[in-house]
Amino acid sequence: MKTKLTQMLGIEYPILCGGMYGLSDAKLVSSISNAGGLGFIASGHMTDTEMLRKEIKRTRTLTDKPFGVNISLLKESKNDLSRNFIDVVIEEKIPVVETAGNDPSELIGRLKSGGVKVLHKVVTARHAIKAVEAGADAIILVGYSAGGHPGMEEVCLFVNLPETIASVKVPVIAAGGIATGKGMASVMMMGADGVLMGSAFAVTEESLFHRKIKERIVDSRSTDTAVVFKTIRNAFRCLKNDLTKEILEKERQQATPEELLKYLKGFDAKKSYLEGDIENIFIPIGQVIGLINDIPTCKVLIDRIVSEYNEIVT
Ligand SMILES: Cc1cc2nc3c(=O)[nH]c(=O)nc-3n(C[C@H](O)[C@H](O)[C@H](O)COP(=O)(O)O)c2cc1C
Incomplete structure (x- = not known):
C-alpha cells in the first residue's frame, strides 16, 4: 500500500x-x-x-x-x-x-x-x-x-x-x-x-478511555453526538450526555462567553476519562461512532x- x-x-x-x-x-x-x-x-x-x-x-x-x-x-x-x-x-x-x-x-x-x-x-x-x-x-x-x-x-x-x-x-x-x-x-x-x-x-x-465510556460509544449511533460551543466560535463535537444538553440549553438562552468558558475551566481530560463518569464530562467523539x-x-x-x-x- x-x-x-x-x-x-x-x-x-x-x-x-x-x-x-x-x-x-x-x-x-x-x-x-x-x-x-x-x-x-x-x-x-x-x-x-x-x-x-x-x-x-x-x-x-x-x-x-x-x-x-x-x-x-x-x-x-x-x-x-x-x-x-x-x-x-x-x-x-x-x-x-x-x-x-x-x-x-x-x-x-x-x-x-x-x-x-x-x-x-x-x-x-x-x-x-x-x-x-x-x-x-x-x-x-x-x-x-x-x-x-x-x-x-x-x-x-x-x-x-x-x-x-x-x-x-x-x-x-x-x-x-x-x-x-x-x-x-x-x-x-x-x-x-x-x-x-x-x-x-x-x-x-x-x-x-474507561471501559464504560468505550462500551457506551459502541452502543451509540451516528446521531448520538452534539456540537457545543458554536456560539463562541469553538465548535466541539462530543458524545451527547447531560453536560452537552446543559450547555446547548445555555447557548439557546444566549449565555455569555464567560458563562460558557466556565465549563472548560479545570476540565482534566485524562482524570475524567479514567474515572468513567459518562454524563458529566466532555467525551470528544465523531459521528463515525455509528460505525x-x-x-x-x-x-x-x-x-x-x-x-x-x-x-x-x-
Ligand atoms: C478524544 C479526542 C480528542 C481529540 N483531541 C485533539 C487534540 O488535542 N488536538 C487535535 O488537533 N485534534 C484532536 N482531536 C481530533 C483528532 O485528532 C482527529 O482530527 C479527528 O478525531 C478525526 O475525525 P474522527 O473522529 O471522525 O476520526 C481529538 C479527537 C478525539 C476523538
Missing part, C-alpha cells in the same frame, strides 16, 4: 491517528506505529516541555517505528509553549508534526529548518492553500463529522476533500468520519493519499481496515 504519504513518512500503511487530548500517550501512539500506521503524541494538555520530552522517550521504549507529535496552535499566550514544544521536537529528532488550530505560517519555517515534516490540519481548501504556501508538506483535511473540533464551516468530507485535493499539490490526508476499509477506499478513490482517524482509535483496547461496533486492539483495527480496503480495490 504505497502512497506519497507512506514514502514521505517511511510507514507501511497510510493510516494515521490524529493527536487526541488526554488520550494520545506513549501506549496508544506506539501501538499504532507498531501496527504499521503512525500515531501523534498529544501535547495540548501538557504544561511544560519536560512532559513532552518524557512522553517521547517513553514512546521510544515501546516502538522503533516512526511516530509524531501533535501541536495545537492557539491565539493566546499558549503559543509560547507551542514554540518551546517545537524546540523539543527538533532536539528529539521527531520526524513529523501534526499542527492544528491557528495559522501555522510562522512555525512551519522553524520546524522545516529543523528537518521536521509538517502535516497541517484544516477544515477548508482556503486554509489548505495558505498552509501549503507557508511550506506545509501535507494537508490533513477534516470533514464536519469529526470528533473534537470540526471547525465552524459545517462542510462534510465528501465535498471539502475533493475541493481541497483540486486546490493543492501536496498530499492530502482525509479525516473525519473514517473507521473502516470501505471509508478508506472511498476517500482514496477521491484522490486522498491516506487517512487520519481519531474516534476509531479512541475506542481501542490501548486507549485510556464503531467493538473494542479491538490497534493492530486488529488497522489489519481489518487494510484487508477490507484490499478486498475492494484489488
